[in-house]
Amino acid sequence: MESDTQYEDKWPAAKAVGPAALLSRRRFALVAWVALVMVSVGGLATFIMYTSHPATQITETMDVLRNHTHSPPSPQSHVAGGPTMSFRENLRADTQYITSWVSAGWTNDVFTYINLIYLGIITDRVPIIAEFIPSHIGGHVPPIPFGKVFDVPRLRNLLGRSVLEWREVKDPNSTFVDDIGCWNVWEAVQYREAYPRRSRSINDVKLDISFTKAPTWIKMIPNYEHDQHVTFWSLARLAFPSTRAASLVTPLPSPKHNVSLPPDEHLLCYDYPWRFVGQYLHWTPELEQLTNAYVRRAFGITEDSPMPPFISIHVRHYDFEAWCGGVPIQECFAPLPVIARRVREVKDEIFTRTGKVVNHVVMTSDERNATWWQEVAQLGWFTPDHSETKETYGEWYPPLIDATIQSQGVGFVGTDRSTMSIIAARRVEAWQNGPIRLVKWGTPGADDH
Structure with missing residues (x-):
């Protein structure tokens, strides 16, 4: 069981090759975006990258989004009614759907759902989002619904599209096990694990899945062991009849009922897309209010005091230690004076931009x-007090509050190659129009510049 303070996904900090991310022992790593050319994917098994003709595809994407700027219908208009015992009873015949599963640590699971929603946009399907599972804090912790973390009604309004949660489709208390066929992307992009990507959510939703291995042409570099990249558009092609029919192979029998089903056409699903979706994925008002209370307490101001602007920092150390190789920790991680230099850069940029x-x-x-934290305090920096967070609100809340704090900064300094820092940086850029810096690490002087 992982400690609740070890709340980030355990992905490696090895060197990247080109714009692609790095491979881990058990997971690929989501490392960065390159302008509009690359969009990361968490649970859909790999990075998803625009390829071949990125400019053309970006234009097509914007056309798709412009066609969906109208006010969205209510979520109830895309299901038959309230949650049912079997999900199929609640799906409308005139609507197509898409879903996937998470199992890569919370931040990467956020990427998965962003990517899933984006894939729903370009295939014109309604995404059905499962819960967040506690792979980063321990299996004893209950999952938390997507809508308890992110403001789904606001997301629907900003996207102009319906987004459903599984709890709106199938009764969370149902014991009925639905049979369904899904695409197995995981085996098509990596060669170490000869089975589909596993996720607790599949059992939580009570599904018995027969997986069909996706064709190898979805890979960025077919037959190349060290590439685990696919394109949104290759996955999208599997949503349409002609490519689907040409790609079918013998499905694997499902584990419970031993049924072999081709990938479902009504509810398209994959075992395992920020710019167009992630910026609209805002925290719930309740989580924002709770976070504001933590920040005000850290600043020593009253609940009704105006919130002063601040620069947020995310330093990831704990599980990155394993990726320092033979470099001593004190030389591997960037020291606080290096981080302080980046903070000064962000302060200067804010002043230059806004005065x-x-x-x-x-x-x-x-x-x-503890000594490191004392040095943080000596710099005059503030920290949220999580001494009673877990006991008061539950084990999900230390990372949720920290992530919300990170996104509220008018500027941000994060850790290079940490997905939590990367997504925080995108939020600060999109929501606060703030400058960002990612501190490099791994060798002495890695962030010298």
């Missing part, structure tokens, strides 16, 4: 060394 002086800095980190 505003930002005096408050909030540190979030998984670091456990």
Whole structure:
């Protein structure tokens, strides 16, 4: 069981080759975006990258989105009614759907759902989003619904499209096990595991899945062991009849009922897309209010005091230690003076852009060394007090509050190659129009510049 403070996904910090991400022992790593050319995917098994003709595809994507700028119908208009014992009883015959599963640590699971929604847009299907599972904090912790973390009604309004949660489609208390066929992307892109990507959510939703291995042409570099990349458009092609029919092979029998089913056409599903979706994925008002209370307490101001602007920091240390190789920890991780230099850069950029002086800095980190935290305090930086968070609100909330704090900064300094930092940086850029920096690490002087 992982500690609740070890709340990030355990993905490696090895060197990237080109714009692609890195391979881990058990998972591929989501590392970065390159402008509009690359969009990361968490649970859909790999990075998804625009290829061949990126400019053309970006134009097509924008056309798709412009066609869906109308006000969205209510979620009830895309299901037959309230949650049912079998999901099929609740799907409308005139609507097509898409879903996938998560199993890669919370931040990467957020990427998965962003990517799933995006894939729904380009295939004109209604995404059905499952819960977040506690792969980062331990299996004893209950899952948390997507809509308890993110403001789904606001997302629907901003996208102009319906987005459903599984709990709106199938009764969470149902014991009925639905049979369904899904695409197995995981085996098509990597060669170490000869089975579909596994996820607790499949059992939580009570599904018995017969997987069909996706064709190898979905890979960026077919037959290349060290590539685990696919394109959105190759996955999207599997949603349409001609490509689907040409790609069918013998499905694997499902584990419970031993049925072999081709990938479902009504509810398209994959075992395992930010710019167009992620910026609209805002926190729930309740989570924002709770986070604001934590920040105000850290600043020592009253609940009704205006919130001063601050720069947020995310330093990831704990599980990255394993990826330092033979480099001593004190030389592998960027020291606080290096991080402080990046903070000064962000402060200067904010002043240059806006003329505003930002005096408050909030540190979030998984670091456990008390001396390190004392040094943070000596810099005059603030930290949220999580001493009673888990006991008061539950084990999901230390990472949720930290992630919300990170997104509220008018500027942000994060850790290079950490997906939690990457997604925080995108939020600050999109929501706050703030400058960002990602601190490099791994060798002495890695962030020298």
